[in-house]
Amino acid sequence: RGLSLSLVADIGFESKDAEGRAALQSSESSPVYPIVSVDYAKEPFGSVTIRNAESAEIRDVEVWFDAEGYTSGPALCASFPYLRKGAVADAPLVAAFSDQVMTVTENVRVRGEVSVSYTLLGAPRVARGETTVSIMNRNALTWSDARILASFVSPNDPAVLDSSKFLAGVVRSKARMELDSNLQYALGIFEGLRLSGIAYAADPQTPYAAMRSKPDQVDYIQYPYQTLAYRGGDSDDIAALYAAELESIGVPAALVLLDDEVLVAFRMSGGESTTRGAFSDSGDFIFVDGEAWAPIRVTMLREGFLRAWSEGSAAVRKSADARDRFYRLTDAWRRFPPAGVPGIASSTRKPSEDQVRAAFDNAVSLVVAKEVAPRAERMRLAFGPGGGSGRQHNSLGVLYARYGMYAEALTEFQAAAALGYTAVAVNIGNVAFLTGDYATAAAWFDKAAKDRPEDVAAIIGLARSLYELDRYDEADALFRKATNYMPELAERYGYLSARLTGTTARASAVMDRGGGMLWDE
Numbered sequence: 001r002g003l004s005l006s007l008v009a010d011i012g013f014e015s016k017d018a019e020g021r022a023a024l025q026s027s028e029s030s031p032v033y034p035i036v037s038v039d040y041a042k043e044p045f046g047s048v049t050i051r052n053a054e055s056a057e058i059r060d061v062e063v064w065f066d067a068e069g070y071t072s073g074p075a076l077c078a079s080f081p082y083l084r085k086g087a088v089a090d091a092p093l094v095a096a097f098s099d100q101v102m103t104v105t106e107n108v109r110v111r112g113e114v115s116v117s118y119t120l121l122g123a124p125r126v127a128r129g130e131t132t133v134s135i136m137n138r139n140a141l142t143w144s145d146a147r148i149l150a151s152f153v154s155p156n157d158p159a160v161l162d163s164s165k166f167l168a169g170v171v172r173s174k175a176r177m178e179l180d181s182n183l184q185y186a187l188g189i190f191e192g193l194r195l196s197g198i199a200y201a202a203d204p205q206t207p208y209a210a211m212r213s214k215p216d217q218v219d220y221i222q223y224p225y226q227t228l229a230y231r232g233g234d235s236d237d238i239a240a241l242y243a244a245e246l247e248s249i250g251v252p253a254a255l256v257l258l259d260d261e262v263l264v265a266f267r268m269s270g271g272e273s274t275t276r277g278a279f280s281d282s283g284d285f286i287f288v289d290g291e292a293w294a295p296i297r298v299t300m301l302r303e304g305f306l307r308a309w310s311e312g313s314a315a316v317r318k319s320a321d322a323r324d325r326f327y328r329l330t331d332a333w334r335r336f337p338p339a340g341v342p343g344i345a346s347s348t349r350k351p352s353e354d355q356v357r358a359a360f361d362n363a364v365s366l367v368v369a370k371e372v373a374p375r376a377e378r379m380r381l382a383f384g385p386g387g388g389s390g391r392q393h394n395s396l397g398v399l400y401a402r403y404g405m406y407a408e409a410l411t412e413f414q415a416a417a418a419l420g421y422t423a424v425a426v427n428i429g430n431v432a433f434l435t436g437d438y439a440t441a442a443a444w445f446d447k448a449a450k451d452r453p454e455d456v457a458a459i460i461g462l463a464r465s466l467y468e469l470d471r472y473d474e475a476d477a478l479f480r481k482a483t484n485y486m487p488e489l490a491e492r493y494g495y496l497s498a499r500l501t502g503t504t505a506r507a508s509a510v511m512d513r514g515g516g517m518l519w520d521e
Contacts, residue, residue, distance in 0.1 A: 034104055034138040035151045035339050037097040041075065044092030045133075050116055052083040058118040058125075063091040067112035067133055072098040074115070083118075093131075102341050104135050138341065139222065144215045146257045146325070150332035151339045152221050152240040153255075155248035158346035159225035164245040167192035170356040176364065176404030177434050178517060180278070182251045183294065184364065186266040189245045190296065190305045191359040195351035198241070199232040200299040208236045209260040225344045235261040238298040244338075247329060254328045256286075256295055258319055263312050265293040265326065278402060280371055284313045286326060293326075306366045368403045375399060390421025397427060398519045406431050423448075423520050426457045430517040433461065438468040456486050457518035463496050492516060 030045050052058050059082040066074040078091035093114070112131040117124065141148050154160065171188030175181065202209070203220070211219040222230065222237040224244045232238070239262035243253040246266050256263035265286055268275050275292035276282050286293040295312035296305075303311075316322040379396045382388075388396075397412030410431050416424040429444030442465035448458035463478035479496035483489050490497075493516070 031107070031134040031136045031140075032095075032097070032101070033136050033140055033142075034097075034101040035141055036148065036336065037101045037339075038337070040095045040097055042094065044077075044094050046093035046131075048077075048091050048093060048114055049088055050083070050091060051088045052085055054085065054120050056085055056121060058083050058120050061089070061116065061118040064115045064117070065093050065095050065112060065131075066115070067095060067097075067110055070097060070100050070110055070133075070135065072096045077114075099340070099342055101135055102138050102339060103343075104138050106137055107140075108135050109133065110135055136218070137220065138339075139220045139226075140218050141221060142215060142218060143212055145335070146212075147327055147332040148336050149221065149236055149240060149255055149257065149262065150327065150329055151336040152223055152236075153243045153247065153253075153329055154224060154338040154340060155244045156338070156340065157224050157244060157248075158344050159228050159348050160241070160244045160248050162346045163192070163196070163228060163348045163350060164189060164248045166350050167245070167356060168249040170353055171360060174357055174360050178402050179364070179368070179404050180269045180275075182266055182269040183367070184360075185249060185251050186246060186294070186296070187305045187363050187367070188356070188360050189249070189251075190242065190301070190308065191363050192351065192356050193238075193242065193245070194301050194304065195355050195359055196228070196349060197231045198227065198238065198301055200235065200238060200301055201232050203234040203237075208234045208262065212257070212259060223339075223341055225341065228348050235299045238301060239264050242296070242298050243329060252328070252330065254293060254326055255332065256316065256322060257325045257327070258315060258322065261297070261299055261315075263295045263315060264298055265295045265312075268292040268294060278371075280375055283317060284309065286316060286323070288323070288326065304366075305363045306370065364404075368405065372399060372403050372405065388415075390416040390419035390424070393419065394421055394424050394427065395521060397424070398521050401427065401431060401434075401517075401519065406435055422451060425451065426455065426461060426518070426520040429458075429461050429465070430519060433465055433468075434517065438465045441465040442469065454485060455520075456482050456489070457520055459485075460489060460493060460518060464493070467496055 032040060032045055048063065050061070050063065061080040061083055063077040063079070064074040065077050073096060075094050075096040077094050078089075080089055083089060109132050112133045113128060114131055115126055115128045117126045119125070167189050168185060170192070171185055175184050206219045208219075211217055221240065222233045224241040227233045227237045227241040233241075239255060242264045243255060246253040246264070252267040254265040254267070256265055268285070268291075270278065270292065272287045272290050272292050275285060279285070284294065286295055294309060295316045297308045297312035297315055300308035300311050319325070376396060376399060379392065379399065380388075383392055393412045393416040397409040397416065400406075400412060401409035410428065413424050413428045413431065417428070425444050425448035429441045429448065432438070432441035432444060442462060445458050445462035445465055448455055449462055452458060459478050459482040463475045463482060466478065467475035476497050479493060482493075
């Protein structure tokens with residue numbers, strides 16, 4: 001007299017519709033993980049076997065699933081054109097889970113309903129049955145696919161934004177124009193988290209190093225807002241937080257999932273060739289598809305950025321398959337998009353601006369000293385007993401200038417000029433520009449342009465200086481002249497031809513006007 005429904009694998013099934021005569025054959029647990037809830041719209045979490053117990057063939061058979069309160073509505077699991085009398089058919093169970101599953105903070109069992117609609121001799125009928133679905137804690141996951149950690153990296157988390165935007169603002173006010181911008185932001189975020197009291201502590205119950213090798217076991221990861229609130233976590237917890245803060249301010253991040261810890265890598269603003277030229281040890285980076293990535297060992301948060309970078313690079317070099325464990329977040333998110341947790345408080349406990357400024361300056365100085373000191377010493381040794389040529393002093397000045405050491409750079413440039421090295425005029429103009437003395441910069445660029453009328457560095461430098469002096473028409477004309485010689489400059493310095501005036505022009509180009517100097521080496 002009806003359609004017989006029976007669950008064969010994953011969910012307990014109870015009869016609800018007298019017309020349908022449902023019966024349970026077997027039941028096993030198949031938990032639903034909120035972090036990948038979107039997957040269940042296509043990936044089944046259970047199955048049912050339906051049997052036509054009617055007195056005749058049935059047609060237009062559809063199997064639906066719904067869990068009121070946790071799904072956005074019934075989801076079509078399977079459809080069959082017809083079933084003969086006494087025939088059976090298997091159907092997967094899929095669901096359109098709603099954001100409500102992200103409110104589950106402990107493992108629960110909830111009521112679900114399977115309904116089967118069909119026609120018998122042209123008359124519509126429906127059989128219904130209740131199920132029980134296990135929904136796991138929203139922090140739960142299994143490591144069957146390492147990329148799943150990307151789902152916990154939520155850059156739009158209100159707590160993350162509250163923290164990262166504050167830290168980025170401090171960095172922006174203290175940034176050195178010629179030092180890689182992404183490096184400075186990554187450094188500032190790292191130091192800010194350290195000052196916020198975030199500390200590494202292995203999870204005593206489910207430590208990453210132990211759980212990573214057990215892909216069938218349930219692990220628990222903190223969301224970034226939780227790590228901020230708890231002031232610490234395991235390496236995977238801190239990695240998710242640090243990567244989320246980087247991505248939230250536009251610094252591309254990646255996860256390097258080693259066996260015993262998770263590293264975070266950030267992409268340098270300059271590509272592989274630029275980075276190799278600017279930094280003394282290429283072993284400090286991961287080079288992928290022409291991009292340069294700096295690996296950071298987040299478990300070294302208390303030891304500071306430079307130590308964490310050094311240890312992260314060493315860990316990558318030590319791992320034979322680190323490149324295979326490197327996942328750009330933009331790639332990983334295609335499979336595991338970031339999960340949003342509703343109801344997060346946006347306010348976080350932050351260090352003072354003065355603390356962040358001081359830590360940032362100190363960390364930048366350490367990075368600069370690591371890169372500049374040994375190279376500068378080698379260059380000075382090459383000066384020989386004669387004290388060096390104008391070209392040699394100019395080259396040393398460019399090294400200092402690229403790392404924001406403008407006073408030291410100016411000293412070397414002036415020494416080069418005293419030795420008759422006229423090409424140094426552009427570099428002296430660059431230092432004046434970077435220190436905000438635009439009138440002096442314009443004078444030096446003008447001198448260089450007169451000496452060498454086709455020197456693009458002099459022309460574009462003069463255009464930029466005049467722009468800052470509100471002489472927009474002259475800046476625009478010089479910009480067009482420079483791009484005639486070197487068309488690729490059009491995009492790099494496009495703000496010079498904006499033909500805007502006053503504060504509007506300055507606001508529209510504020511992110512383009514600093515740094516990016518053309519040094520005469």
